[in-house]
Amino acid sequence: MKKRSRRGRPYRSLSxxxxxxxxxxxxxxxxxxxxxxxxxxxxxKEYYTHTPPPTSPTSTRSALDLILSSSLSTTNIPADTPGRNQLSLRNISRSSTSQWGTVLKGYVILRDLERYLSRLVRDYTLLRAKS
Known part of the structure; x- marks a missing residue:
């Protein structure tokens, strides 16, 4: 009979x-x-020239906070711009903000992938050392 974990599942082999x-x-x-x-x-593609700030385990602010507070997160629109120009500037602002949001989502996914791969390498190394 196989040993079972706390959840009642049988322990899995290394393979x-x-x-x-x-x-x-x-x-x-x-x-x-x-x-x-x-x-x-x-x-x-010109909105993608900015790279997110590097993160370190000792930083007090998260990378997401740093990105959201960067100058690319919003675009200032002057209040005294007349009619048609003001509308086009607002459209540009919305467009750049939504594009930046897409870049931000991509960065978060890549950051999570890096963390996952680091854990994977650590766990794999431990499993290899035990066998």
């Missing part, structure tokens, strides 16, 4: 665990590739 990790990683890579494809297909 089963690695296979599960491979499947999870495959699904995650598909999701990231889909997000990157969406980013590449967007119309205006």
């Amino acid at each position: 089963q665990s690695i296979l599960g990790v491979q499947l999870d990683l495959r699904d995650l890579m598909r999701q990231v590739n889909a997000q990157l494809l969406i980013l590449r297909m967007s119309k205006n």
